[in-house]
Amino acid sequence: MKLHESQNVNEKKIKVLLVDDEKSFVEVLHKRLSKRGMDVTQSFSGAEGIQALRKVDYDVAVLDLKMEDMDGLEVLKVFKKMYPKMEVIILTGHESEQAAQEVVKYGAFAYLTKPCAFEKLLDTIRKAISD
Amino acid sequence: MGEEREFNKLYSRAFTRNMVLIVIVVSFVPMLLVSGMILNQYSISYHEKLYAHLKEVVHRHVQNIDSFLHERLNNLQFLLDSCQNENLLDESVLQEKLFQLQQKYDGVFEDLGLINENGVQEAYAGRFSLEKAEYSDAKWFQEAREKPYYISDVFPGLRSRPHFIVSVKTFHQGRYFLLRSTINFEAFNSLAENLRIGKTGFAFILNRNGDFQTKPHYDMLPNSRSYMDFITAGKKEKHGIYIGEIQDSPGLNQAIYLAGLLKNEDWILVYQQEKREAFSDLIRTQIVAAVILLLGALLIITMNLILFHKVINHISEVDREKEMMNRQIIETGKLASVGRLAAGTAHEINNPVAIMVQEAGWIDDLLQEEEFREGKNLQEIQRALKQIDTQGKRCKEITHKLLSFARTSDTQIQNVQINEIIKEVVAISDKTSYTGISINTYLDKTMPMIYGSQTEIQQVLLNLINNALYALEKDGGKIDITTRSASRYVLVIVEDDGPGIPQANLDRIFDPFFTTKPVGEGNGLGLSICFGIIQRMGGEINVHSTVDVGTRFEIRLPLKKPMALESEDLSVKT
DSSP states (O other), rough: HHHHHHHHHHSSEEEEEEEEEEEHHHHHHHHHHTTTTOOOEESSHHHHHHHHHHHHOOEEEEEEEBSSSSBBBHHHHHHHHOOOOOOEEESOOOOOOOHHHHHHHHOOOOOSSOOHHHHHHHHHHHHHHHO | HHHHHHHHHHHHHHHHHHHHHHHHHHHHHHHHHHHHHHHHHHHHHHHHHHHHHHHHHHHHHHHHHHHHHHHHHHHHOOOOHHHTSOOOTTTEEEEEEEEHHHHHHHTEEEEEEEEEEEEEEEEEEESOOTTTTTTTTTTTHHHHHSSSSSEOOOOOOTSSSEEEEEEEEETTTEEEEEEEEEEHHHHHHHHHHHOOTTTTBBEEEEESSSSSSSSSSSSSSOOOOOOOHHHHHHHHHGGEEEEEEEEBTTTTTEEEEEEETHHHHHHEEEEEEEEHHHHHHHHHHHHHHEEEEEEEEHHHHHHHHHHHHHHHHHHHHHHHHHHHHHHHHHHHHHHHHHHHHHHHHHHHHHHHHHHHHHHHHHHHHHHHHHHTTTTTTTTHHHHHHHHHHHHHHHHHHHHHHHHHTTTTTTTOOEOOOHHHHHHHHHHHOOOOOHSSEEEEEEOOOOOOOOEEEHHHHHHHHHHHHHHHHHTTTTEEEEEEEEEEOSSSSEEEEEEOOSSSSOHHHTTTTTSSTTOOOOOTTTSSOOOHHHHHHHHTTTTTEEEETTTTTTEEEEEEESOOGGGGGOOOSSSSSO
C-alpha cells in the first residue's frame, strides 16, 4: 500500500506502454508497474503497440528489440514518428553495444538489458518523465 | 605426436641420405670422367713424348757407335790406300803410321799389326810386345780371314784386358795380309756410357751371346737377358728401335728399355731405366691429381652434408610453424563456434531469467500487502525471493561472461575497485582446505578506482591464480597477491613459491597456444588472453621467475582511462 500511495500523492498517473512478445514478461511488469500507480497498457507485438499508441498518448514505452512480427528498431522509428514526445526505453535480452548505439541514434531514451533490476527500470522511467 | 616426430626424423634422415647421394653421384661422375680422361690423355701423350725422346737418343747413339766403328775400318783402309808404295812390314813405317793415327784420333788406336795368312803377326807397332804373335787359333782371326773388313767382339785376348779388334784384309807386297788394330776400350766404352739419364738410366751393348761389349756402369746386372730377349720381347719401332719393359725381378725394379741393333746386327745397344724414375713426373702429376680429387670430393661431401642439414632444418622449422598455424586456426575456429553458441544461448536464457526475476519481484510486491504481513513464514519467503533475485543476477553475469567470451558483448567499462575484484576472485579460488595451498592478500587500502571491465580484470586474475594453483598442485605452497598504488598506475602482484618457469619457456609464455600442460588440459590461450586484455586497457604485464624459487607476475594498470575507452556509458542518456 505504501508504494501505491507515494506514487499517487506526488504525481498524476504515468501512462506506460509495454511492447514485448514475451507474454509472461509483459504481464508481470504490468502488475508490478500498476501496483506502483502507473497506467500500464500491455501489447504483445509491434503491431499491437502501434495500434495502442494510435488511441492514447503514452508518456513512456518499454520496448523489446527482437520480436516475432516486427523488429523493435522499426517499432521505435514508427513510435518516434507518431508521437515524438513519448520516451522509449529499450529493454531486451540481446546485449550488444552496436544495438545500443543504434537505438540511441533513433531517439531511444535508454538501453537496458534483461534481466534488469526492477528498481533500475522504475528509476529510468521516472528519469524519462522528469526530462 | 612423439611418434610422428620420430617418423619425421627418420624420414628426413632418409631424405637427406638420398639427396646427398644423388648430388654426390651427379657431381662425382662427370668430375671423375673428365679428370680420368684428362689424366689418361696426359699419360698417353707423356708416354709418347718420353719414348719419342728416348728413341731419338738411342737412335743417335746407335748411329754414333756404328759410325765410330766404321770410321775405324775406314781409317785402316785409308792407311793401306795411302801407303801402297811403302813397306808396312817395316816396323818403323808401321810405328810411324800408328803414331799418325794416334795423333789424329787421340788414343783410339792402341796398336797396329800386320798378320799373314797363317796367323803370324809379321809386323807390329804398339806398346805391347806382340811381335811374331801367333793368332792362327784365335776365333777372331778365323772369322776375319774370310772378310774384307772385320770388327771383333770384345774379348780379353792375349793381354787379359777387354779389347776388340778391327781388321782390314789387304794384298800387300804380293801377299794377303790382315791389317789389324786394337781399339782403346775406354774410348769405345765411353760412347755407350755417355748415355746416362737420371740415376737409373744407362746404356750397354751386348753381343749375340749376351756378353757385355761395354763395361756396365754399375753393378745392377745379374742380367740374364740375352741379345734375343730384347728383340723378341720388345716392340719394333721406327729406326729399328725395340721398346719393351722388364718386369720386377730380384734386385731390379720394373724398368723400361729401348734397344737398337748395330754392327750389322751383331751387337745391340740397350738403354734401360727404372720405370719409377722414367715416369716420375707423370707419377707426381697423378698423385697431385688424386690428392686434388680426394680433397674436392671431401669438400663436396662436406658441403653437401652441411647444406642439406640446413635445408632439412629449415624445412622442419617451416613444418613446425605450419603445424602451429594449423593448430591456431583450428583453435580459433573452435573458439568462434563455441562463441557463437554461447552468444545464442546467453540471449535465449536472458528472457526466461528476466521473467523469473520479475515474478519473484511481484511476489515480493504482494507480500507488502496487509494480509501477508503477519504470515509466519514471511521472513523465510522474503529470503527465498531475495535468493531468486540474487541467482537471477548471477545468471545474468554468466550470460554476460559468455558474451564477453564470444566478444559480441560490449564489455562494460566502468570504474572498478580492483581490491574488491581480488577479494571475489580469491573467494572463488581459495581451496586451502584440501590442497595445502594458501592464498594471502596484501591489499593497499587507499587503492583508487580504475577504469576498466570488471569481468576482464576478473578473467586476468583468475587466470594468474589458476596458473599458480596448477604450479603448486603437487607440493603445495602459498600465493601472495599484493596491490599498490602509484601516481599514475596501480600495481597488482601475483606471486607464488612454486617450481618456477625455466628461462627457455619464459619468453614464450604469452604466445598463443604455448602450454606446458599435457595435451587436452590446456589450450595455451590463458596468458595470451590476459596479455591482450591488459594491453587493451593500456597497461602492461611482466613476469619474473626463478626455477625452484617461484614466479611473480606484475600487472600495471593506468589510472587514466585510455583514449580508446573514452566513449560514454550508453545505458542511460543524460
